[in-house]
Amino acid sequence: MENMSAAKRLLRSKLFSLAAVTAVVVLIFYLIRRSYLGVDNIRGILNSMSLSGTIGVGMACLLIGGGVDLAAGAEGCFGGVMVALLISKAGAPWPVALVAVILIGAAIGAFNAFLINVLNFMGFIATIGVSSMLQGIINIITKARNISISDRGFWSIGTVAVANLFTLPFMIMAALVVVYGIILSRTRFGRTVYMCGGNRRAARLSGLNPKKISTILYINCGALASLGGAILAARMHSGSPKAVLGSELDAITAAVLGGVSFMGGAGNMGGCFIGLLLLCSFNNGLISVKLASYWTIVAQGVLLIAALIADYFNVRARARELKAAGA
Amino acid sequence: MKRSLAVLLSALLCMSAVSCAGGNPGESPPPSVSSGGSPTAEAPPSGGEPSAPPDASTPAAATPAEPTATGSVVGRYADKSVDYFSREPYEFVYMVNGMLVIHQLLGEALADWGGRVNYNYSEYDSGSDMNAFLTTMETYATQGYDGFFVDPDVTVAQRTAELAEDLGIPIFPVLVPMRDNDGKLITPGLHLDSIMVGGLQTQWLIDNYTNYWGDVDPAEIGYLFLYASFNKNLVDNMVGARDKFQETWPDTFEKNYYDGDCLALGVSIEAGFDYTSSIFTANPDVKYWFVSSCLEDYGQGAARAAEDLNMEDRVLILSNGANTLIPDWQGGYDGCWVAALHYANEIFTEPIACGLVALADGRAKPEDLWPEYKQPGEKYALYVVPTVIITKDTYQDYLQYVEDFVSGLD
Numbered sequence: 001m002e003n004m005s006a007a008k009r010l011l012r013s014k015l016f017s018l019a020a021v022t023a024v025v026v027l028i029f030y031l032i033r034r035s036y037l038g039v040d041n042i043r044g045i046l047n048s049m050s051l052s053g054t055i056g057v058g059m060a061c062l063l064i065g066g067g068v069d070l071a072a073g074a075e076g077c078f079g080g081v082m083v084a085l086l087i088s089k090a091g092a093p094w095p096v097a098l099v100a101v102i103l104i105g106a107a108i109g110a111f112n113a114f115l116i117n118v119l120n121f122m123g124f125i126a127t128i129g130v131s132s133m134l135q136g137i138i139n140i141i142t143k144a145r146n147i148s149i150s151d152r153g154f155w156s157i158g159t160v161a162v163a164n165l166f167t168l169p170f171m172i173m174a175a176l177v178v179v180y181g182i183i184l185s186r187t188r189f190g191r192t193v194y195m196c197g198g199n200r201r202a203a204r205l206s207g208l209n210p211k212k213i214s215t216i217l218y219i220n221c222g223a224l225a226s227l228g229g230a231i232l233a234a235r236m237h238s239g240s241p242k243a244v245l246g247s248e249l250d251a252i253t254a255a256v257l258g259g260v261s262f263m264g265g266a267g268n269m270g271g272c273f274i275g276l277l278l279l280c281s282f283n284n285g286l287i288s289v290k291l292a293s294y295w296t297i298v299a300q301g302v303l304l305i306a307a308l309i310a311d312y313f314n315v316r317a318r319a320r321e322l323k324a325a326g327a
Numbered sequence: 328m329k330r331s332l333a334v335l336l337s338a339l340l341c342m343s344a345v346s347c348a349g350g351n352p353g354e355s356p357p358p359s360v361s362s363g364g365s366p367t368a369e370a371p372p373s374g375g376e377p378s379a380p381p382d383a384s385t386p387a388a389a390t391p392a393e394p395t396a397t398g399s400v401v402g403r404y405a406d407k408s409v410d411y412f413s414r415e416p417y418e419f420v421y422m423v424n425g426m427l428v429i430h431q432l433l434g435e436a437l438a439d440w441g442g443r444v445n446y447n448y449s450e451y452d453s454g455s456d457m458n459a460f461l462t463t464m465e466t467y468a469t470q471g472y473d474g475f476f477v478d479p480d481v482t483v484a485q486r487t488a489e490l491a492e493d494l495g496i497p498i499f500p501v502l503v504p505m506r507d508n509d510g511k512l513i514t515p516g517l518h519l520d521s522i523m524v525g526g527l528q529t530q531w532l533i534d535n536y537t538n539y540w541g542d543v544d545p546a547e548i549g550y551l552f553l554y555a556s557f558n559k560n561l562v563d564n565m566v567g568a569r570d571k572f573q574e575t576w577p578d579t580f581e582k583n584y585y586d587g588d589c590l591a592l593g594v595s596i597e598a599g600f601d602y603t604s605s606i607f608t609a610n611p612d613v614k615y616w617f618v619s620s621c622l623e624d625y626g627q628g629a630a631r632a633a634e635d636l637n638m639e640d641r642v643l644i645l646s647n648g649a650n651t652l653i654p655d656w657q658g659g660y661d662g663c664w665v666a667a668l669h670y671a672n673e674i675f676t677e678p679i680a681c682g683l684v685a686l687a688d689g690r691a692k693p694e695d696l697w698p699e700y701k702q703p704g705e706k707y708a709l710y711v712v713p714t715v716i717i718t719k720d721t722y723q724d725y726l727q728y729v730e731d732f733v734s735g736l737d
Binding site for chain 2 (some may be wrong): 035
């Protein structure tokens with residue numbers, strides 16, 4: 001009986017619905033074009049997940065904790081440009097440069113947290129301001145040009161692959177998903193994040209410190225965004241003043257698709273991962289079937305709306321069940 | 328609450344999706360940014376203008392930037408009769424309606440020209456507020472400015488020209504030629520012939536692929552042109568490239584041409600990577616690939632994708648713009664990104680800087696500048712920016728040419 005109810009729960013879970021939708025999408029594209037599930041294409045899909053995924057891990061934690069960082073793309077761009085400058089212009093060894101840009105990203109995250117938690121600015125506005133500022137600084141220091149990186153050791157971060165399928169950027173992203181998934185679901189800190197995101201006031205009244213949690217999450221988001229930008233720079237062999245910008249929206253989309261609530265307090269890393277997989281598989285499929293780009297944009301919007309509608313009915317069904325149970 | 332938000336968000340997404348879908352790539356083209364500083368200008372008129380042949384082996388010969396042989400030197404730096412330093416420096420301002428990277432790069436080049444033709448340079452960005460743009464023009468006029476480099480919104484180009492005329496101050500458009508509501512030029516201007524440039528890109532690949540692959544059957548070659556359809560110039564670049572491919576190899580066009588509109592992925596290296604990677608892996612039956620791009624970032628992304636898929640020996644990439652590629656070549660890069668259509672910002676801005684000085688000097692009226700570039704029915708000239716295709720073997724010649732062009736005239 002218990003087994004049946006567990007199976008029922010699994011079937012009704014958001015994660016399962018999302019995985020099913022992803023499987024259907026993959027199947028459709030596979031039927032249209034058999035090379036869709038070729039090793040090279042799967043590798044391409046996984047590769048395309050790495051940037052948004054790395055940023056998305058930090059973003060999902062932040063969203064669950066009740067915040068949002070619209071500067072994450074600019075932070076990633078800044079990370080990519082800085083790692084290129086440190087390696088190519090300052091002659092820093094790449095591991096040093098990589099650590100340095102993660103710290104720089106963390107510092108930017110701390111600045112975001114200062115604006116939001118100390119000066120009490122709204123997260124949306126504050127991070128948009130920081131994003132604009134960072135983009136300006138990036139253009140000033142690069143003179144709006146790409147910074148080439150010739151350190152082949154650094155390139156290897158972007159090119160090493162296991163079984164010619166799992167590239168290092170993807171594996172780093174996957175490792176982050178697992179680690180942060182465990183932190184969120186199995187640790188006291190993780191539960192605190194959910195509590196602060198779900199009801200900040202209640203969390204404060206129960207003795208938690210939401211501002212401290214929020215600060216940690218913003219720092220974390222900045223550091224991961226910067227790491228994502230640095231990894232992209234390794235893949236592309238250059239730091240570009242236009243790279244990564246806008247990736248925060250992909251990260252947010254993937255998180256929302258994966259069940260993370262924009263209001264905070266709900267969601268998990270597994271959902272984010274599948275949401276991102278769905279998004280990237282979908283985008284890759286649309287390109288491979290030669291859909292006109294304007295229709296691609298429409299299709300992306302439809303996918304997101306479909307996920308939201310599914311979520312809406314899911315929530316409504318649960319509410320009915322709870323009501324029935326209460327009666 | 329959540330339910331309401333979900334419904335609201337869905338409605339907003341629907342509206343944004345519809346508005347995206349309703350966009351017409353041919354409408355209201357914003358100034359485009361060619362990666363790393365390659366400006367693209369307005370849609371070209373019919374052919375026939377002086378332009379650069381795609382001869383990578385003789386880059387200097389491919390740049391008709393020296394007007395002395397056939398054309399007017401008034402408003403060009405080649406006019407040796409002018410002593411630029413016999414007067415006080417002019418005060419010129421570059422007024423932009425929404426500063427983009429390309430404006431910054433061209434602004435740097437214009438500032439450099441100020442040192443050679445004696446003007447003080449400053450910049451103003453109206454932040455997409457055309458009212459502020461126009462009122463600030465008046466403010467600059469009252470402050471005694473002598474000339475305006477301008478990039479207004481295309482919808483108020485005519486009003487901008489009229490205001491400048493009322494103020495009695497010469498103007499010169501930088502990135503996009505200024506036209507009236509009938510499409511006629513209302514000032515002299517510059518442009519890249521995007522369709523012709525696209526044709527040159529394709530022609531170079533067709534002319535040179537045997538040097539890399541030997542005697543390969545054209546039927547085995549796929550052609551992917553990467554562009555973004557939000558801008559008419561970029562679309563024209565693709566059209567020129569596509570049509571040349573179709574014209575040259577009509578039998579293989581239907582099967583082997585791939586339209587690479589990266590609009591949905593954005594303008595970035597990663598967009599080029601993801602698009603190229605998807606197309607390559609979706610078409611494993613295509614043995615060889617030409618990849619050409621309207622932006623350098625797309626070309627760079629395509630190069631990384633080819634490397635990632637270990638296809639370097641089966642791919643030839645030619646980008647529009649080489650500001651990243653040149654440093655890569657200098658660093659020893661020798662991969663499948665083999666060529667680029669390029670022009671230096673110094674070359675692009677020279678007629679603009681010298682033209683405005685000539686107008687401010689009173690040495691020429693706007694309609695007098697560069698008569699050899701006037702199209703039938705037009706009152707003003709539309710100077711065609713010289714371009715050249717460079718390779719690892721020829722880029723140094725081109726850099727030397729640019730250096731000679733600038734420093735030799737100092």
